[in-house]
Amino acid sequence: MGKRHEKIGIKQVIRLEWMDHVLNMLLAGMEPEAIRTELKDYLADKKQSGGTGERGEKTYLMAIGPLSAWFDPKPELVDFRDHALILASKLQQKEWLPLHWAILSASYPFWFNVATQTGRLLNLQEQITQRQIFNRLKEQYGDRETVSRNARYTIRSFVAWDVLKDSESKGCYEKSNVLVIQDMDLTILLLEAALYAAPEGKGTFAMMINSPAYFPFHLFPITGDFISRISHRIEVIRYGLDEELLKLRGIN
Numbered sequence: 001m002g003k004r005h006e007k008i009g010i011k012q013v014i015r016l017e018w019m020d021h022v023l024n025m026l027l028a029g030m031e032p033e034a035i036r037t038e039l040k041d042y043l044a045d046k047k048q049s050g051g052t053g054e055r056g057e058k059t060y061l062m063a064i065g066p067l068s069a070w071f072d073p074k075p076e077l078v079d080f081r082d083h084a085l086i087l088a089s090k091l092q093q094k095e096w097l098p099l100h101w102a103i104l105s106a107s108y109p110f111w112f113n114v115a116t117q118t119g120r121l122l123n124l125q126e127q128i129t130q131r132q133i134f135n136r137l138k139e140q141y142g143d144r145e146t147v148s149r150n151a152r153y154t155i156r157s158f159v160a161w162d163v164l165k166d167s168e169s170k171g172c173y174e175k176s177n178v179l180v181i182q183d184m185d186l187t188i189l190l191l192e193a194a195l196y197a198a199p200e201g202k203g204t205f206a207m208m209i210n211s212p213a214y215f216p217f218h219l220f221p222i223t224g225d226f227i228s229r230i231s232h233r234i235e236v237i238r239y240g241l242d243e244e245l246l247k248l249r250g251i252n
Contacts, residue, residue, distance in 0.1 A: 119212025
């Protein structure tokens with residue numbers, strides 16, 4: 001799973017409506033190459049700010065990489081994506097945001113890690129700054145301009161998705177209203193995404209269910225027993241008196 005975890009990958013703001021557009025095409029039965037071709041036309045005048053206007057081809061084509069997490073997933077993520085598609089078909093489009101969050105978190109762990117640092121800071125204070133997030137990410141990825149630049153795109157994506165909002169001070173952010181996840185299958189999907197975002201493919205149940213990367217959500221309360229009965233991709237291992245470890249099946 002190494003390359004996914006090393007890749008920074010979010011090279012521009014990813015709009016929620018672009019993700020919805022891709023998922024709609026996929027649910028309509030379009031093949032990956034047809035989706036890719038259509039996206040080239042669709043994105044040609046779509047600005048990162050949400051407006052429309054002329055854009056350079058090199059710039060707008062950069063958005064296709066993250067969007068392809070839906071229609072051209074890595075081999076190890078195909079079953080995960082297929083399950084997300086089943087869930088999407090049962091939900092209304094306005095309820096798809098957690099699905100997109102899960103798909104991007106699994107495919108681009110950088111997205112998940114930016115969300116983790118954002119959530120940790122929001123747990124400590126009501127307002128946070130871009131610089132605080134960058135500083136924490138540099139401890140993980142090193143002090144590179146690419147890290148700050150792509151983190152900025154990721155944070156602005158959070159704002160565009162309305163899970164984070166700009167404060168009155170430039171470069172400062174506040175938490176938006178939390179989305180309550182009432183679907184147990186959706187909660188499990190988000191937990192599975194966290195496992196795919198982790199290089200080792202495992203983590204304690206308590207750590208996963210309380211991950212700050214899910215700061216936009218209030219997850220449906222579930223148990224390890226329930227996960228072990230429902231999911232064939234997650235293994236639940238009990239240790240100690242009452243501790244549980246979640247692990248992707250097939251991971252040593």
